[in-house]
Amino acid sequence: DSGVTQTPKHLITATGQRVTLRCSPRSGDLSVYWYQQSLDQGLQFLIQYYNGEERAKGNILERFSAQQFPDLHSELNLSSLELGDSALYFCASSDRGGALPTDTQYFGPGTRLTVL
């Protein structure tokens, strides 16, 4: 158990819908990262938040957005869902913000999203 929690574990929805994935980082970690794992794209970095502020952006679609709340949990919002958005969405946390030698990212169990 990495200490990172994600809910829900599974999500099944229809095209065009909107969903919210939730992540709670390890206690004390300030950074949250979101990754998408799909069969055709592999593991791809989406976005990073550090202490409530967006820190880095990767291959995140405009239909997707994220935020980190004062209690440091994060939500990833996916809207206008398409079949191709079906994937495993991982959240990771670390206690660093990128200013010094980096620390390790600890991954949560993931949310499996199926878009029908």
Next chain:
Amino acid sequence: AQSVSQHNHHVILSEAASLELGCNYSYGGTVNLFWYVQYPGQHLQLLLKYFSGDPLVKGIKGFEAEFIKSKFSFNLRKPSVQWSDTAEYFCAVNAFGNEKLTFGTGTRLTIIP
């Protein structure tokens, strides 16, 4: 931008065989290197990491990796694999000071009892 190549897509070994999984990265600056493992149905777990110092890094479960800067490589090794090592293995890199991880496509390892 950095990139990572894992040339072995699927490796099948018998128990007690030795393992070496290749990982090459592309980036001109200082990097941090990681190997993660994903057991069937589970999340990513860190096997080992390299930041600096001794290029031979030992991780959990008997795994080790060697950073060869001149070859831009960070190959994962284990002298004697077990059936429980069946999993997908991901090499990852981030640039020093940038925490975004870039992953390779993964290597699926199947151990035959």
